[in-house]
Amino acid sequence: MITPLVCSSSAEVRSGPAIGRSATSQNRQLAGVTGIIRATLTGDVAPEVDVRLEDLAGCGPHLTGLVLRTDNVRPAYDIDTLAGERTVRGQFVRDVLAADLPEQERRRVLTTGLRALDGRTNELEVR
Secondary structure (H helix, E strand, O other), X not given: OOOOOEEEEEEEOOOOOXXXXXXXXXXXXXXXXXXXXXXXXXXXXXXXXXXXXXXXXXXXXXXXXXXXEEEEEEEOOXXXXXXXXXXXXXXXXXXXXHOOOOHHHHHHHHHHHHXXXXXXHHHOOOO
């Protein structure tokens, strides 16, 4: 068996308890691997789920190094439902949807604004 010095991996995360299972699954997948791994987590999670790198720090303790990237993990807001609300949040969503913005910028504005409206001020940075 060849032992890689550097390897890239990708894993999809899901909402709720599945995040813990994703970490456990990643540990199993990494069991036979040594060296340095870069793992990119992807997927849509419920808006109330907080994916934090420190919660995944225990993955691959046997590795020389593990770099986890979460910039492809996105909150799965139901934009149509939110836009239908007769609330400040609903008006915000309608205004952003009506604005002339590139899609990626629209997603960042919606995510940041909805997090702020939910009081999640420690999570306002969106890549």
